[in-house]
Amino acid sequence: MLRINEDIAVYILCGGKSSRMNTEKGLVKFQGKTFLQWILDAVTPLTSDITLVTKNAAYVSYGIPMISDLVEDQGPVGGIYTALADSSTRHNLLLSCDIPKITTEVLTFLIQSSISSDNDVCILSDGKHDYPLIGCYQKSLLPVFQYAIEHxxxxxxxxxxxxRNQKLVITPKYQAAIRNINTQKELLSLT
Structure with a gap:
């Protein structure tokens, strides 16, 4: 196993409205597996400390701890706030539920870069777009996210x-791994 030597908690945000996909994104199937299962397959070689941020009972079948947003309808900021409030680890990997091509290799690179950095946040980028929902967030950011919600x-x-952030630019070889799939059209174009 490629276990990360330092404690890290993983939170997968499954609580979005999925309005563009018109169905629960984490449960959308790609090549016979749900998006969530693809993500779990990439994460579980690294840690077993995985939590889903959702109140959707359809995820119960995965047997993974679930928590509901502390403050509803606050988008990803609310999801991250909920995760950081729940976490007991310094390092927290936050992932959206719509990245079925994510790989253990890419996540290992992100986590190891974050652990060796003195930044509060370490996220992936393709050079044009940042992916803050493929990122490592320090537990110490909890008050920042609470303030953001309150205001x-x-x-x-x-x-x-x-x-204090670090944006890790992924080489073209790995850019498919960080692609968000938000619509049925994007799903059909996925290979």
Whole structure:
């Protein structure tokens, strides 16, 4: 196993409205497995400390701990806030549920970079777009996310940009691994 030597908790955000996909994104199937199962397959070689941030009972069948948003309808900022409030580890890997091509190799690179960094947040980027929902967040950011919710600062990218952050630019070889699948059209184009 490729276990990470340092304690890290993984939170997969499954609580979105999925309005563009018109169905629960984490449960969408790609090549016979749900998006969530693809993500779990990439994460479980690294840690068993995995929690789903969702109140959707359809995820119970995975047998993974689930927590509901502490403050509903706050988008990804609310999901991260909930995860950090729940976490007992310094390092926290936050993932969206719509990245079925994510790999253990990419996640290992992200986690190891984060652990060796003195930044509060370490996220992936393709050089044009940042992916703050493929990122490692320090537990110490909990008050920052609480403040953001209290003041309705719910845009995640500007919030991340305001923090001590590191954006790891993924080479073209790995860019498919971080692609979000938000629509049926994007799903059909997935190979």
């Amino acid at each position: 309705q600062h719910l845009k995640l990218c500007p919030l991340v940009d305001s923090l």
